[in-house]
Amino acid sequence: MIAVIKELWTYRELMTTLAWKEIVVRYKQAYLGIGIAVLKPLLLTVIFTMVRSFVGIDTGKIPYPVLTFAALLPWTFFQESAAASVNSVVANAGLIKKIYFPRVIFPLTAVLTKFVELSIYFFLLALFMIWYRMAPSAHAVWVPFLLVYTALVSLTISLVGAALNVYYRDVGQMLPVGINLLMYASPVIYPLSLVHKKLIVQQAAGDWSHLLYTLYTLNPLAGIIDTFQAVMLRGDPPDFQVLWPGFVATLLLLPLSYAIFRRAEAYFADVI
């Protein structure tokens, strides 16, 4: 673990340069520039708000648009970074066939570049909060941890995905679709409190309720989104009951995903 970080540290300059290249290339000939990046969570917020006006989702005292945008912020970051990261190895086939450096730099860089868009989402969130006259609480110190955690979750999926994608390009196409579906299993459109109410308070699934709730929180995004909303909007401390199942799962799966990637990487240049 420490050896991995040490090796990556020696390549920090390469990673920053590659990340900078990615960002420059992404926005060089786009006249709307980085502005286009904000459209996605913003549009989704609008759509969800409209949908909510028909079905009615209880969000407590927090206005629905800001709550949902606060959910979409970590969610979009996760989704975009995982998608970019899965395709990063294949996208850099030219480099892979010609020059050697640890291949893990590609997915890692892909995730890093998404922090740029993330900072813009934060700017928008700030606008939302000013509009609704809300202020983040002192618990917001948890935010950096949450973001690193989100990046790690994204890597857990994308390392193994990127490696598989070299062999089977279907993975690069299918994974984003799968992640899209995962959104409905995450508290994006609805707050986690509704799930909690249904399963824990009302025991809707009978004896299975607690198990189902744990299963739900096994999705790291459930914990991430809920905690983000808690510390930024509700002024509550993180609910570790929600955080730990996903966190443990990530801690177990990330090394596995990395190991698979390392095993596959020796043959990237031959197969790609």
Next chain:
Amino acid sequence: MAIIEVEHLTKEYRLGQLTKVGDTFKGIAARLRGRKPPERKAFKALDDVTFSVEEGEVVGIIGPNGAGKSTLLKILCGVTRPSWGNCIVGGKVAPLIEVGAGLVGDLTGRENIYLNGTILGLGRKEITSALGQIIEFAELEEFIDTPIKRYSSGMKVRLGFSIATTLKSEILIMDEVLAVGDMAFQRKCFDRMENLIKTEGRTILLVSHNMRQVERLCSRIVLLNNGRVIEDGNPKKVCDLYFEQSSKKIMGEYNVSGGQARNLRMTGEVILHSLSLLNEEGEESDAMRSGYPMVIQAWFDCDRHIESPEVVFGFHTPDLIYIASMDSARLMNKPNFREGKNLVQCVIPELPLIPGIYGLRVGVLDRYRREMFYGESIKTFSVLPGDIPVSKTAALGFIDIKHEWHINTNSVSLNDDVTSDTATESLAR
């Protein structure tokens, strides 16, 4: 201490398509049942290759297409792993496998220099300090802030070459990179390479099909064929061996009288029936001796009487650089060809070619200089050393010019036909 050590290197590729998902599952199923999964045919790109490179050596790697040259370089850069064997590289490698690897079209030249530099493992400061030099060598001052997708291919190559050779790295690996750029830039690249070799003592591995360049630049050449090392050693010798092999491949089992042989142009009026070379003893041979007499002897078949034809014999190198032509046009009265067989002999009193492999071309023109028969590489022969001792430097070139040396003597006497007094004086001084 060798900077590159390669031992029993073997690289196998599977032939055919990448496995389908179904095949993969079948393979997994077979493995689960404890059986071996169905194997696809393996292809050995490299087969038990062993050699080492000392620091400061310039090693050329030559061989026909598919010999394993690029695979070898890829393993040396760490891009791919060998199936078996070891490869130890003791230094920072700047790979130049196809110039322009890692150049990004949307970035400007300057941005690309930074990107490529970091990819080659350099810090920002080092790159900044070398920036001016790189731009100057690539002759891109005007265009350095233009995205390189707008560059011409020559400009890209110039930039790539300039980056890789300016930035310091102990080992430089080049795959067919000198074949690009205009003549002036090629010349410049060549000088830069010689400079790198002589003054900086960098270790260089060079793959090229340009035998002349490889032979000149390298201190050693490795010849690969079908993934094996065929020969490893003195550039001239290895190049000649390669030329010999290639010529044989080109010639195949060429039959002069066959008439349908390749690379021939003929009208049918005259056909080369047989061609032989006679050595100084008058014996037919494919090996001549430098500085000794030699006879080129050809039988031509004519379908009718041909008045005063012109016969041309010429020497060329295996890569078709024409060296000399012997032309019967210089005869005042050219004899006629009879219907049927005609014998033509061309006597060379002292063969001026230096040792190596050469080809022979033959042409026959009618008296209006219309081509009736022409063919190149009709015969390949070797020239062996004559009496003149062959030093290393003497091996460069093709021709052994007859000459004398006068060192520290005043006895230079020029022939009477030199009339200019000033020339005589300056030479005498």
